[in-house]
Amino acid sequence: xxxxxxxxxxxxxxxxxxxMLECSQTKGHDRMYxxxxxxxxxxxxxxxxxxxxxxxxxxxxxxxxxxxxxxxKFSLSLExxxxxxTALYFCATSGQSTDTQYFGPGTRLTVL
Amino acid sequence: QKEVEQNSGPLSVPEGAIAxxxxxxxxxxxxxxxWYRQYSGKSPELIMFIYSNGDKEDGRFTAQLNKAxxxxxxxxxxxQPSDSATYLCAGRLTGGGNKLTFGTGTQLKVEL
Numbered sequence: 001x002x003x004x005x006x007x008x009x010x011x012x013x014x015x016x017x018x019x020m021l022e023c024s025q026t027k028g029h030d031r032m033y034x035x036x037x038x039x040x041x042x043x044x045x046x047x048x049x050x051x052x053x054x055x056x057x058x059x060x061x062x063x064x065x066x067x068x069x070x071x072x073k074f075s076l077s078l079e080x081x082x083x084x085x086t087a088l089y090f091c092a093t094s095g096q097s098t099d100t101q102y103f104g105p106g107t108r109l110t111v112l
Numbered sequence: 113q114k115e116v117e118q119n120s121g122p123l124s125v126p127e128g129a130i131a132x133x134x135x136x137x138x139x140x141x142x143x144x145x146x147w148y149r150q151y152s153g154k155s156p157e158l159i160m161f162i163y164s165n166g167d168k169e170d171g172r173f174t175a176q177l178n179k180a181x182x183x184x185x186x187x188x189x190x191x192q193p194s195d196s197a198t199y200l201c202a203g204r205l206t207g208g209g210n211k212l213t214f215g216t217g218t219q220l221k222v223e224l
Contacts (some may be wrong), residue, residue: 022149031177031210033211040120040216041216042200042214042215042216042217043156043200043214045211058211072121076161077184088153090155090156091157099143099144099161099204099210099212100146100158100161101146101158101202101212103114103157104155105154105155106153106154106155
């Protein structure tokens with residue numbers, strides 16, 4: 001089945017460390033997104049990309065960076081992790097002709 | 113005012129009853145709306161989307177859109193304990209480009 005995968009699924013790290021979260025998809029979608037989810041705050045968009053050469057900031061991009069290595073791969077980096085970046089991170093994809101987004105299984109990140 | 117608003121709940125309904133979940137949005141020109149279901153610790157999964165005023169039915173689920181009043185709702189008939197989850201409303205808002213804005217979700221509890 002065409003799918004969206006995320007690695008790692010769980011990560012515990014320390015303040016100041018650099019962390020990369022990876023997302024891959026076999027759906028053939030052009031558009032990819034990174035969200036974080038915190039209790040009571042819902043899903044908040046960090047970055048999104050509509051094709052390999054297109055990268056856009058979302059509502060909470062500070063402290064994060066992304067790389068779109070290929071149509072199927074979109075990575076999120078925390079250059080210097082801090083405790084308030086502890087959250088559940090989701091990658092999502094959508095096709096060009098639809099707004100429907102499909103989510104990966106998520107990465108639970110804990111920054112100590 | 114948040115762009116997409118939902119009551120956080122929890123909304124409790126007895127098994128077999130109709131659950132009614134509501135969402136309001138601030139942008140009158142918003143184009144399309146989505147309902148996602150999210151179990152605790154899992155990723156959001158699409159239930160249905162609606163673009164036009166009126167009702168759209170899919171099995172036990174009915175989405176209703178009223179653009180004049182700027183609300184969208186999800187009805188779940190014959191509610192089952194397995195429907196207990198958080199339901200996220202999302203909209204493609206006029207000023208938001210080709211991306212979705214999510215509400216914070218409503219927790220539904222279906223009781224035996």
